[in-house]
Amino acid sequence: MVLVHGCNAWVLTARFTSSIPLSTSLKSAALLEQMKVHLATDTGKQISSKISLVYQLNIAPKKIGVDEGIYVVDLKQGTVTEGPFFPFTDNDFLSIATRKMNLQIAFVRGAMKIKGSISAAQKFTPDIFPKPSKL
Secondary structure, eight states, rough: OEEEETTTTTEEEOOOOHHHHHHHHTHHHHHHHHHHHHHSSSSHHHHHHHHHHHHEEEEEESTSSSSSSEEOOOOOTTEEEOOEEEEEEHHHHHHHHTTTTTTHHHHTTBBOOOSSSSHHHHHHGGGGGGOOOOO
């Protein structure tokens, strides 16, 4: 495990090889697989260099904090890995990533929580995800 510091936010991340497939128990896993491919493209590399932060996503099937899948989106390295601070339910994460729900509204409604730097959280926008496609 490695403790990473970026933009005044400490994030505990676990390092895994990129050959490990992401969990298939969550609907969001398909989007995160697409994101791995997207971050390898020129557009994805531009986004990674622009944001240059590491995000940990805790995605729960129904209730935040219960049976969460934990993913690390590393926009310094341009990688997405499943690992051990954004808790979401699976449906809320998909709504945010596919631009059906605004991040600020999700936060106000309690659909997501932020642990760490608010300024880093503000850079976590739907722009980092590939354009919506059928999942």
